[in-house]
Amino acid sequence: MTDSKTEFAHVKIFDTTLRDGEQSPGMSMNLKEKIEMAKQLERMGVDIIESGFAISSPGDFLSVKTVAESLKNCTVASLARATAPDIDRAWEAVKGAADPRIHLFIATSDLHMEHKLGMKPDQVLEQAIAMTKYAKKYCANIEFSAEDSTRSDMDFLAKVCEGVVAAGATTVNLPDTVGYSTPEERYKFFMSIQEKAPSLTKITLSCHDHNDLGLGVANSLAAIRAGVRQVECTVNGIGERAGNAALEEIVMALKVRRGEYRADTNIITTEIMRSSNLLSRITGVKVQPNKAVVGENAFAHEAGIHQHGVLKNALTYEIMTPESVGLKENNLVLGKHSGKHAFRDRVVSLGYEISDAELTVAFEKFKVLADKKKRVYDKDIEAIIAKESVQVPKTFMLESFVINSGNTITATAAIKLNRGGKSIEKVARGDGPIGAAYAAIDKIVGKQLELVDYGIESVTEGEDAQGDATVVVKGESGAEYSGRGLSTDVIEASINAYINAVNKMYYAEAEDVISGER
Numbered sequence: 001m002t003d004s005k006t007e008f009a010h011v012k013i014f015d016t017t018l019r020d021g022e023q024s025p026g027m028s029m030n031l032k033e034k035i036e037m038a039k040q041l042e043r044m045g046v047d048i049i050e051s052g053f054a055i056s057s058p059g060d061f062l063s064v065k066t067v068a069e070s071l072k073n074c075t076v077a078s079l080a081r082a083t084a085p086d087i088d089r090a091w092e093a094v095k096g097a098a099d100p101r102i103h104l105f106i107a108t109s110d111l112h113m114e115h116k117l118g119m120k121p122d123q124v125l126e127q128a129i130a131m132t133k134y135a136k137k138y139c140a141n142i143e144f145s146a147e148d149s150t151r152s153d154m155d156f157l158a159k160v161c162e163g164v165v166a167a168g169a170t171t172v173n174l175p176d177t178v179g180y181s182t183p184e185e186r187y188k189f190f191m192s193i194q195e196k197a198p199s200l201t202k203i204t205l206s207c208h209d210h211n212d213l214g215l216g217v218a219n220s221l222a223a224i225r226a227g228v229r230q231v232e233c234t235v236n237g238i239g240e241r242a243g244n245a246a247l248e249e250i251v252m253a254l255k256v257r258r259g260e261y262r263a264d265t266n267i268i269t270t271e272i273m274r275s276s277n278l279l280s281r282i283t284g285v286k287v288q289p290n291k292a293v294v295g296e297n298a299f300a301h302e303a304g305i306h307q308h309g310v311l312k313n314a315l316t317y318e319i320m321t322p323e324s325v326g327l328k329e330n331n332l333v334l335g336k337h338s339g340k341h342a343f344r345d346r347v348v349s350l351g352y353e354i355s356d357a358e359l360t361v362a363f364e365k366f367k368v369l370a371d372k373k374k375r376v377y378d379k380d381i382e383a384i385i386a387k388e389s390v391q392v393p394k395t396f397m398l399e400s401f402v403i404n405s406g407n408t409i410t411a412t413a414a415i416k417l418n419r420g421g422k423s424i425e426k427v428a429r430g431d432g433p434i435g436a437a438y439a440a441i442d443k444i445v446g447k448q449l450e451l452v453d454y455g456i457e458s459v460t461e462g463e464d465a466q467g468d469a470t471v472v473v474k475g476e477s478g479a480e481y482s483g484r485g486l487s488t489d490v491i492e493a494s495i496n497a498y499i500n501a502v503n504k505m506y507y508a509e510a511e512d513v514i515s516g517e518r
Contacts, residue, residue, distance in 0.1 A: 106127060143206070
């Protein structure tokens with residue numbers, strides 16, 4: 001902790017959305033989506049991006065390697081077990097990064113050492129030190145994590161910390177792997193370990209808090225009070241089980257309560273909402289309306305007494321402004337007579353960087369939308385851009401659909417898709433128009449897909465609002481794929497979302513072949 005009454009400590013943000021976050025059910029991303037998300041994280045000012053677990057699969061190795069080579073301003077890390085093959089693979093993946101980091105870990109709790117590792121404490125200590133030295137031969141930036149550290153014997157944990165720092169670790173992470181701690185315990189834990197292992201005050205001390213008891217963010221903030229200077233977190237708090245500490249909540253807590261925590265980050269907070277929305281669109285998993293900072297209701301006021309207070313002075317019921325996290329009013333910005341240059345200017349002003357090819361496709365979709373809608377809002381444009389920026393190759397494209405449905409007949413759908421210039425049409429029945437359409441697409445694709453999740457909501461208000469449909473489908477291999485579709489016609493949006501998921505499945509299968517998984 002800083003001793004000065006005026007000095008503010010710098011806290012590094014270590015984002016593990018692409019690694020720990022992606023390990024949660026329904027959150028898998030393909031290579032193109034990971035690159036898009038990584039670039040947004042870099043734009044937001046994240047210090048370190050953990051882009052995957054390189055040895056876990058050829059596909060994960062490829063994604064870590066590609067992300068590492070695509071970013072210019074971030075440290076890029078790969079996770080590795082404390083074994084030579086893992087470390088070798090991690091280095092191969094991240095060595096092209098502007099600032100590569102190897103992040104190795106081994107469990108230190110009695111429970112994990114006995115039942116998971118089958119190792120004695122002395123063996124774990126020896127391996128932790130030896131593998132830290134081994135990793136150090138590759139690069140200077142080495143992070144060591146003691147898995148399940150909060151349930152470890154403190155004296156043994158201190159030995160491990162002292163040993164790995166002496167071996168060359170520049171960051172030591174002490175995670176609450178199962179989200180068991182309370183904020184009071186977390187503060188005492190970090191104060192105690194720094195007394196028992198004084199060398200931790202000479203390197204970067206890190207925390208990684210899971211949210212199993214809903215205390216992830218609170219525990220990370222308590223750790224910062226105790227001198228931790230790196231926080232490992234995820235956008236929207238995604239992650240295994242109940243998730244990780246949420247990046248946006250930690251960052252805004254430090255900003256809003258700056259005098260309390262006396263700590264700053266490099267995060268550009270106006271990029272928070274865009275990062276949250278992009279992740280939701282990629283994964284098809286939306287945040288709950290009452291989610292702190294990024295939830296739909298975070299800046300909504302329905303109670304009359306609240307509305308009255310906000311109208312007089314927003315500070316009565318808002319401790320931060322919507323603009324501070326990147327929210328804007330939905331102002332009318334463009335119309336059907338607007339040209340491509342004006343559209344590009346608006347896209348740039350909204351903070352997006354897209355290629356000429358992506359701009360051309362997005363502009364065409366904008367013109368189609370402008371013909372259908374009386375008013376086009378920023379949110380409409382952002383929805384189009386975000387969708388186009390993470391598109392995968394279109395194996396199948398919708399040509400036409402005809403739906404026959406009613407409350408006295410069985411729904412029937414005739415769907416015509418184009419694949420490689422060839423039109424394929426199938427007809428199917430189903431329980432409602434969406435079910436019938438999806439059954440017809442399954443016939444065209446020749447696969448029996450399982451619809452795991454489906455949802456639709458309006459992008460803006462009004463009768464002519466775009467429908468934003470999201471689906472999650474499970475392929476025959478058991479892998480899940482999310483899809484998203486936009487249209488002022490909710491049936492068309494739903495069909496496009498399903499086709500998008502199918503295209504992601506084909507793209508992932510092609511990636512597997514290229515990377516050698518098949």
